Amino acid sequence: NAGVTQTPKFRILKIGQSMTLQCAQDMNHNYMYWYRQDPGMGLKLIYYSVGAGITDKGEVPNGYNVSRSTTEDFPLRLELAAPSQTSVYFCASTLGLAGINTGELFFGEGSRLTVL
């Protein structure tokens, strides 16, 4: 029972490099999220998706892109890495609140990214 799986767990990038953070869930959740966590700032929403083919910007989307071609996968792409993107990134998913669903988010273990 994998839940939400994020890779890689750690990565160091040089300024201007690109990379993709992978996120996959095996719970058939419609809703998926990417958050970043900076010290003292809590979790900031980058992008979210309400289903395959549908994505929307959160609070801090600049410098990132996402896609949702399948229900299971929600990758986050950094095109031109900048030091301001040094952070811990969390992917999360939920079934939502409809019917008997409780709406709780299930989080991945996080990906620590450093841009030098």
Place this chain on the structure above:
Amino acid sequence: ILNVEQSPQSLHVQEGDSTNFTCSFPSSNFYALHWYRWETAKSPEALFVMTLNGDEKKKGRISATLNTKEGYSYLYIKGSQPEDSATYLCATHSGAGSYQLTFGKGTKLSVIP
């Protein structure tokens, strides 16, 4: 962007003490309020998701109440234990039916043995 405020930012309590902290959120267009427990070096884990005004939920020694009319929720921990040390996050949706979830900055609880 919603303004979700949590207080206090941090607190230290002695083992065995009971404690509580607050989450404030906009009362208009309310949908649901979430509480999460976040231990250091781990991922946040859900405690409660609450939708109804006046709702009270309980899990072991931890309970939460919700007031959607005035826009606040309290989280209570009875008889704090060292294993309760964590950051407690609340989050709410940006509107009825919306799945854009905004988190507060959290309350960091340290329980001193």
